[in-house]
Amino acid sequence: MKSIRMTLVAATALCGATAAYATDLEVTHWWTSGGEAAAVAEFAKAFDATGNKWVDGAIAGSGGTARPIMISRITGGDPMGATQFNHGRQAEELVEAGLMRDLSDIAEKNHWKDLVSPSSLxxxxxxxxKIYCVPVNIHSQQxxxxxxxVFTxxxxxxxxxxxxxxxxxPKLKEAGVVPLALGQQPWQTTLAFQVLLVALAGPEAYTQVFGGHDAEVAASPELAKVFQAAATAREMSQDSNIQNWNDATNMVITGKAAGQIMGDWAxxxxxxxxQVAGKDYTCLPGLGVNEVIQTGGDAFYFPAVDDAEITEAxxxxxEVMxxxxxxxxxxxxxxxLPVRGDVDLNAANDCMRKGLDILAKGNIIQSPDQLMSADSLTQVNDLFVEFFNTPSMTAEDAQARFVSLIEDAE
Known part of the structure; x- marks a missing residue:
């Protein structure tokens, strides 16, 4: 079955390009929660306004569930028109294999290098x-x-x-409230640990460990405090018996839980x-300790296809994105946060303004995907998952294993 379909309906494309035909373009992504669906609908609306048609290829679950499916289709000769990945090295092998389209001409024509901020995106x-993807946002998990x-x-x-x-x-538990909502998907536990590391050990230590593969820092007393805090978080979340991140967010919204460590997509x-930011809920970047913005996020890649209409679409x-x-x-x-540094965000709420202020100060870090190879990061993440799921594993034992993985990281 063809995954990219076309209808020969004449239309005029916006955004400075003219489409000879209206083209159905399948776009795969993993945005399926309520807030995510509302956001992706904005992309679809803008693309449909060009006379083409966004064919939604949402894959339920997380990126860890969706990415293998996306990669399998591309390598198996059944590519979609466009697909989501995170910023970083996730699509590197696909690019090296010649399976992704070079967007350098489009980027140059539209001056992306002048517009995208920070440039690391x-x-x-x-x-x-050569440029192979469109960064569409800055998502920080901090x-x-x-x-x-719940507190008042x-x-x-x-x-x-x-x-x-x-x-x-302890007082929250006495009141029958789960202190920390944490879904059981592996990426949520790894996210929580990474956030604790940046907040409590500091951005420099984080970069030295993930980017510099510095085993000495990984073994330091500062990192020991992080593992102890992770053990505390493990205890705080022990009654959080849900799977999906948005279900954990809903526990906070409904007062069943007091808080959640999660990215700004929450x-x-x-x-x-x-809910109104600053009134109904509070957002603490960097856990209120080290206020930084991680310059990770989402990007879209376009599989290389031998079809002029699809390529034009x-x-x-x-350009629309x-x-x-x-x-x-x-x-x-x-x-x-937007990847363009020249957009008007007067409508931004309290939390988005906090993020913009931090970004303006230059307090930024790169995401783990940008600093460490996929294989090494998977090994580190597997350790975090095991630690959160194994109460008998001590913070000291987890740190010792972490140091060993960092020594061998790529």
Whole structure:
């Protein structure tokens, strides 16, 4: 069955390009929660306005579930028109195999190098001087989301940092509230650990470990504090018996849980629930300790196909995704930050403004995908998952194994 379908309906494409035919373009992604669906609809609306047709290829689950399916289709000769990956090296082998389209001409025509900020986002799309993807947002995972009423209703101040939050856990448990909502999908536990590492050991230590593969830092007392905090987080989340990240977010929204360590995409769920940032919920970048923005996020790649109409539609979609109007509409719904440094975000809420302020100060770090090979990162992440799922594993034992993995990392 062909995954990319065309209808020969004449249409005029916007965004500075003219389409000879209206083309159905299948776009695969893993955005299926309420907030994510609202955001991706902005991409679809903007692309459909060019006279082409966005054919939605959402894959339920996380990126870890979706990526193998996407890769299998591309390598198996059944490519989609466009597909989501995260910033970094996830598509590197596909690019090296010649299976992804070179977008350098489109990027040059539309001055992406002048518009994308920080430049590391476009660097992550670049291999051997050629640009192969469109970065569409800046997603930082460095956030703690809190239900304000849970704390005030139980006679507590809303925490302003990780230590205050962890100290409140016993009283929250007595009140029948789960202190920390954490889904059981492996990537959620690895995210929580990475966030704790950046917040408590600091951005420099994080970069030395993941980017420099510095085993000495990995074995340091600063990292020991991180593993102890992870053990605390493991205990705080022990009654959080759910799977999906958005179900964990819903526990916070409904007051069943006090907080969640999750990326800024959680904000989309709060918005769908009509929650107001700064009033109904609090967002603490860097867990209120080290306020940084991770310059990871999402990007779209376009498989190379021998079809002129599909190729033209791919180029149009790439331009649409990078347009100022679409960047604003999409990221306001997604809870992420735009990759363009020249867009108007007067509609930004309290949490997005915090992120923009941090970004403006230059307090940024790269994502693990940008710093470490996929194989090495998988081994490290597997350790984090095992640690969270094995209460008998001590913080000291986990750190010792972590040091060994960092020594051998690529």
């Amino acid at each position: 476009l660097d992550s799309c670049t291999l051997d001087g 956030w703690l989301w809190l239900n304000n009423a 209703d139980n006679g507590m101040e809303v925490p302003t940092n990780w230590d205050e939050y962890a100290a409140a856990a 904000q989309g769920e709060f918005q769908v629930a009509n 791919q180029g149009i979609l790439a 990078m347009s100022a109007e679409t960047q604003v509409a999409f990221n306001l719904k997604k809870g992420s």
